[in-house]
Amino acid sequence: MAQRAALLIGGVTHAQKEWKESSQFASQLYEYPDGTREDFISKCKQGVFKDVFALYRSNDSNKITGNFDAELLDALPKSLRFICHNGAGYDNIDIPACTQRGILVSSTPIAVNDATADVAIFLMLGALRNITQVFDSVRQGKWRGNFQLGHDPKNKVLGILGMGGIGSAVAHRAKAFGMRIQYHNRHQLPAEEEDGAKYVTFEELLKTSDVLSLNLSLNSSTRHIIAKPQFDAMKDGVIIINTARGLLIDEAALVDALKSRKVWTAGLDVFEEEPKIHPGLLEADNVVLLPHIGTGTFETQRDMELLVLDNLKSAIKEEKLLTQVPEQKKPKAHI
Amino acid sequence: MKRAKVLLLGEIEHAHESWNSLSNLATLTNPKTHTRTGFLKECKDGEMDGVLVIYRTFASVEFTGRFDEELINVLPATVRFICHNGAGYDQVDVNACTRRGIKVSNTPSAVNDSTADMNMFLILGALRRLNTSMTSLRAGKWRGNVAPPLGHNPEGKTLGILGMGGIGRNLREKAVAFGMRIVYHNRNRLSEELAGGAEYASFEHLLRLSDVISLNLPLNNETRHKISTREFSLMKKGVVIVNTARGAVIDEGALVQALESGHVASAGLDVYEDEPIIHPGLLANPHVMLLPHMGTWTVETQTAMEECNIENVRSALETGCLKSIVPEQTHA
Numbered sequence: 061m062a063q064r065a066a067l068l069i070g071g072v073t074h075a076q077k078e079w080k081e082s083s084q085f086a087s088q089l090y091e092y093p094d095g096t097r098e099d100f101i102s103k104c105k106q107g108v109f110k111d112v113f114a115l116y117r118s119n120d121s122n123k124i125t126g127n128f129d130a131e132l133l134d135a136l137p138k139s140l141r142f143i144c145h146n147g148a149g150y151d152n153i154d155i156p157a158c159t160q161r162g163i164l165v166s167s168t169p170i171a172v173n174d175a176t177a178d179v180a181i182f183l184m185l186g187a188l189r190n191i192t193q194v195f196d197s198v199r200q201g202k203w204r205g206n207f208q209l210g211h212d213p214k215n216k217v218l219g220i221l222g223m224g225g226i227g228s229a230v231a232h233r234a235k236a237f238g239m240r241i242q243y244h245n246r247h248q249l250p251a252e253e254e255d256g257a258k259y260v261t262f263e264e265l266l267k268t269s270d271v272l273s274l275n276l277s278l279n280s281s282t283r284h285i286i287a288k289p290q291f292d293a294m295k296d297g298v299i300i301i302n303t304a305r306g307l308l309i310d311e312a313a314l315v316d317a318l319k320s321r322k323v324w325t326a327g328l329d330v331f332e333e334e335p336k337i338h339p340g341l342l343e344a345d346n347v348v349l350l351p352h353i354g355t356g357t358f359e360t361q362r363d364m365e366l367l368v369l370d371n372l373k374s375a376i377k378e379e380k381l382l383t384q385v386p387e388q389k390k391p392k393a394h395i
Numbered sequence: 396m397k398r399a400k401v402l403l404l405g406e407i408e409h410a411h412e413s414w415n416s417l418s419n420l421a422t423l424t425n426p427k428t429h430t431r432t433g434f435l436k437e438c439k440d441g442e443m444d445g446v447l448v449i450y451r452t453f454a455s456v457e458f459t460g461r462f463d464e465e466l467i468n469v470l471p472a473t474v475r476f477i478c479h480n481g482a483g484y485d486q487v488d489v490n491a492c493t494r495r496g497i498k499v500s501n502t503p504s505a506v507n508d509s510t511a512d513m514n515m516f517l518i519l520g521a522l523r524r525l526n527t528s529m530t531s532l533r534a535g536k537w538r539g540n541v542a543p544p545l546g547h548n549p550e551g552k553t554l555g556i557l558g559m560g561g562i563g564r565n566l567r568e569k570a571v572a573f574g575m576r577i578v579y580h581n582r583n584r585l586s587e588e589l590a591g592g593a594e595y596a597s598f599e600h601l602l603r604l605s606d607v608i609s610l611n612l613p614l615n616n617e618t619r620h621k622i623s624t625r626e627f628s629l630m631k632k633g634v635v636i637v638n639t640a641r642g643a644v645i646d647e648g649a650l651v652q653a654l655e656s657g658h659v660a661s662a663g664l665d666v667y668e669d670e671p672i673i674h675p676g677l678l679a680n681p682h683v684m685l686l687p688h689m690g691t692w693t694v695e696t697q698t699a700m701e702e703c704n705i706e707n708v709r710s711a712l713e714t715g716c717l718k719s720i721v722p723e724q725t726h727a
Contacts, residue, residue: 174548174573174574175548178519178523178548178549178573179519179523181515181519182516182519182520182523182525185512185515185516186516188693189512189513189516189689189693191516191686194687194689195529195686198685198686198687199685201678203670203671204671204687204688204689207692209693209694209697210689210693211694211695212508212509212512212695212696214508232572233572233573236568236569236571236572237508237512237569238508334537335537335538337532348529349529349532349533350525350528350529350532351528351531351532351537351538353523353525353528353538353543353546356523356524356528356543356545356546357523357545357546357547357548358546358547359547359550360548361545
């Protein structure tokens with residue numbers, strides 16, 4: 061039987077034991093914990109990663125190898141059939157290019173849902189309650205400072221853009237705070253999965269939501285889905301929450317909207333060019349900012365790593381993935 | 396017949412229409428002075444005679460000082476009702492009022508949602524260790540030069556609610572949506588229905604069992620420093636403490652020590668023993684989330700609280716009874 065090796069790019073922090081145990085089904089375990097794109101491509105071309113069949117692409121590996129675009133995919137060993145990515149978002153992998161080369165890709169949905177939704181709610185409550193002003197003044201010894209009253213979530217309309225696993229988890233939590241839920245999605249969900257949420261058009265979502273939460277994936281058609289025209293269509297004093305991807309929002313347009321108070325407050329975990337943040341966001345005191353830590357818990361980090369390893373095992377032993385990316389699950393894609 | 400007077404101590408910020416409509420029933424007055432000494436003198440000089448109902452705000456303590464025995468005893472004999480705007484009324488010596496035949500009301504349920512919201516916000520903030528990364532981001536360091544500590548998911552963790560009154564029960568509903576398991580301790584065990592599936596535990600059992608402890612009980616002589624060194628020693632290592640009730644329920648110095656030793660991993664606080672002064676040990680700790688007593692600070696809730704307090708004044712004037720008399724006086 062052909063050798064099927066596994067390659068780990070980046071690190072495994074919470075499931076080292078389970079990674080090492082992968083030698084039970086992988087012919088060899090390679091590791092590329094750190095380095096540069098040039099060095100990695102060079103090593104690939106030198107044949108250092110012979111017989112690699114499946115690779116584990118860790119969450120922080122993009123800063124090592126850069127995007128998995130056509131150039132890099134072409135450099136990878138020809139034996140490679142599977143890329144098991146750690147992350148629910150995989151916009152830094154060129155999926156069509158993978159499919160063309162007969163490479164199947166998995167991500168880590170579901171495992172991220174609860175932790176990301178928890179952060180979305182934290183940001184929403186913080187934004188509703190105008191918390192940044194207050195955090196600053198407390199730490200500066202000024203107690204409440206020039207405090208502006210916030211708003212209760214109760215009876216407000218929460219609009220969810222992208223009612224996938226994370227969007228549903230956000231809706232579930234928001235209901236407990238007395239919010240009314242509406243959503244827009246590529247397709248309406250079956251009634252039993254809506255949990256009482258109302259399906260609306262994109263325009264209706266923008267026009268009638270008091271709080272708008274972005275929970276959709278980033279791809280070429282969703283880039284800057286929220287820009288000036290969309291802000292103009294929203295309610296005055298809307299609150300924006302983004303735990304999905306920074307590029308979904310035109311960040312400069314958001315800064316303008318925050319200044320004019322068209323957007324009353326916002327809560328953001330992601331940014332267009334993270335770790336760089338638009339200076340207008342840092343200067344504003346009506347925005348709550350977190351450095352992309354949506355899944356930053358021991359439990360979720362371990363769950364994600366285990367899910368990648370499970371995909372890796374399934375790939376090597378059975379030539380299929382457990383959580384293959386939806387774009388590839390079409391009749392046309394084949395090995 | 397001389398019209399009754401209603402004395403306003405503090406400000407009306409939202410419910411102006413409702414407040415002004417009381418002038419159909421009574422004369423609305425304000426104190427002339429703005430110091431405690433001045434206020435006591437006005438009372439003693441008979442300038443407050445004819446006041447039947449006092450509407451007081453939490454913030455008015457800044458000029459009158461606490462409504463303690465000294466102050467209560469110089470109030471004119473005409474005062475029969477004190478309507479306190481706030482759920483916590485530890486600023487008012489209710490026993491002294493009872494002795495003088497003065498009835499006291501507070502604004503209990505109006506505060507439940509917004510306080511529980513901030514309570515849940517602090518639970519998430521402390522459990523997820525969000526303060527550290529928020530601070531490093533603002534310092535221009537993204538997640539920090541040293542990676543911030545990973546947090547923990549609320550899912551599957553045990554939340555111990557100390558004080559299962561209106562706010563505690565409201566919190567329970569919200570925490571359950573995050574997958575938390577709820578245990579509670581209360582003076583009296585609640586009916587199954589009211590407890591909503593939360594498990595009753597003795598005080599010590601709650602301390603030992605909980606991953607997160609939330610204080611939701613009123614401050615009085617029995618509850619002052621209810622959580623101190625001994626209680627911290629009974630808690631799980633790595634416990635998270637959240638307080639939106641009253642600062643003095645916790646021995647702040649003992650909390651700082653427990654944080655420094657790591658026994659308490661993180662805390663989320665809205666209230667402090669000597670607010671607005673915050674223990675320097677708390678300010679110096681990057682892992683705690685600190686808010687300046689703003690549990691009810693929303694337009695909607697502040698308005699509802701004022702409306703509720705004005706309702707109590709109206710009820711006193713129209714019927715001689717308060718709508719939300721404090722529990723200690725229910726049988727007075």
